Amino acid sequence: MNKIRVHVEKGSSSSYEIHIGTHILDRMALILASQAWARRYFLLTDERVFALHGGRVLGVLRETGLTVEEIVFPGGEESKSIRTCTELAEQLMERGADRTSALIALGGGVVGDLTAFLASIYMRGIAHIQVPTTILAQVDSSIGGKTAVDLPSAKNLLGTFTQPKAVFIDLAFLETLPPREFTNGLAEIVKYGIIEDPEILEDLQKGEEALRRRDPSFLAGIIARACRIKKAIVESDENDRGLRRILNFGHTVGHAIEAESGFAVSHGEAVAMGMCAAALLSERRGHLSPPDREKVFSAIRRAGLPVRIPASLDPEGILRGLKKDKKKEGEQIRFVLLKKPGLPFVNGGIPLSLVRETIEELRA
Numbered sequence: 352m353n354k355i356r357v358h359v360e361k362g363s364s365s366s367y368e369i370h371i372g373t374h375i376l377d378r379m380a381l382i383l384a385s386q387a388w389a390r391r392y393f394l395l396t397d398e399r400v401f402a403l404h405g406g407r408v409l410g411v412l413r414e415t416g417l418t419v420e421e422i423v424f425p426g427g428e429e430s431k432s433i434r435t436c437t438e439l440a441e442q443l444m445e446r447g448a449d450r451t452s453a454l455i456a457l458g459g460g461v462v463g464d465l466t467a468f469l470a471s472i473y474m475r476g477i478a479h480i481q482v483p484t485t486i487l488a489q490v491d492s493s494i495g496g497k498t499a500v501d502l503p504s505a506k507n508l509l510g511t512f513t514q515p516k517a518v519f520i521d522l523a524f525l526e527t528l529p530p531r532e533f534t535n536g537l538a539e540i541v542k543y544g545i546i547e548d549p550e551i552l553e554d555l556q557k558g559e560e561a562l563r564r565r566d567p568s569f570l571a572g573i574i575a576r577a578c579r580i581k582k583a584i585v586e587s588d589e590n591d592r593g594l595r596r597i598l599n600f601g602h603t604v605g606h607a608i609e610a611e612s613g614f615a616v617s618h619g620e621a622v623a624m625g626m627c628a629a630a631l632l633s634e635r636r637g638h639l640s641p642p643d644r645e646k647v648f649s650a651i652r653r654a655g656l657p658v659r660i661p662a663s664l665d666p667e668g669i670l671r672g673l674k675k676d677k678k679k680e681g682e683q684i685r686f687v688l689l690k691k692p693g694l695p696f697v698n699g700g701i702p703l704s705l706v707r708e709t710i711e712e713l714r715a
């Protein structure tokens with residue numbers, strides 16, 4: 352099992368560990384038992400993940416003597432709401448959860464963000480543990496302490512920075528991921544290649560066959576590298592005031608596409624389209640050379656992700672979404688642009704007309 356320690360300031364401890372490996376649930380149970388982070392644990396998960404893995408996870412934790420109860424809710428972005436959060440808080444209350452209880456988030460990004468948000472506000476904050484089951488959650492949302500629920504008009508608008516006690520990344524969960532969800536997660540790995548370590552792009556290309564087979568040792572290597580990049584960025588800017596903003600490469604346009612499609616376009620697909628928009632904007636502003644722009648597009652294409660925005664999406668709707676982005680400052684929308692792969696920067700002065708033209712050009 353691979354361990355990565357994340358040093359942070361927010362939260363009750365100054366650091367926590369990301370544990371990465373295949374079939375690490377027994378190890379997780381032993382760590383929970385020895386750390387005694389809580390007297391009672393509540394396993395929060397969605398219906399699909401519970402059906403696939405819930406019984407096994409509960410069994411392993413209970414065998415170790417831990418007191419664990421499950422709370423299962425419907426999956427999907429619609430659940431990432433303040434309403435679901437209130438309903439879950441009521442359930443915790445009814446079952447007698449108190450400050451000596453902790454939540455375990457078992458699932459993808461929605462489960463992780465929602466559970467962490469609930470943990471950060473329930474009785475003014477209780478401990479939580481992340482057990483991400485998708486690539487997307489394993490390399491991004493489970494690490495770094497961002498918690499969130501959506502508002503009907505914008506994604507992730509309510510949230511806190513609250514670090515987990517630990518993150519357990521069991522690669523065995525990836526065996527049951529539907530193909531679209533698997534590819535979806537590759538978008539965030541490609542992002543790390545583009546913004547920080549272009550060698551990842553080459554390795555994804557060389558490892559195409561291993562990736563197709565979901566080879567555990569290939570996945571362990573690439574996921575651990577992605578986690579190390581995220582850890583380093585979070586450590587240097589926990590509260591998203593500077594360097595951490597580069598993690599939003601592709602997310603500004605991506606979130607707007609996701610929302611405009613009513614979440615029919617998945618997060619990874621939308622981020623892929625958003626990364627293409629950011630690369631094209633970078634080229635148009637004279638920061639990125641055409642061959643480097645093509646490098647970005649081909650890495651996205653090779654990962655099986657889209658490089659075009661569906662023509663069915665209204666560009667004006669996407670632009671309206673951009674104006675609601677929480678990373679906007681006054682009238683300025685901040686974009687993460689590129690000078691070359693591995694060299695991103697933040698630019699606040701992109702005229703909306705140029706964004707409109709870029710979106711038009713990318714429409715299929």
Ligand code: GLY
Nearest residue numbers: 491495497595598
């Ligand atoms: N997912 C972006 C961040 O954690 O900052």
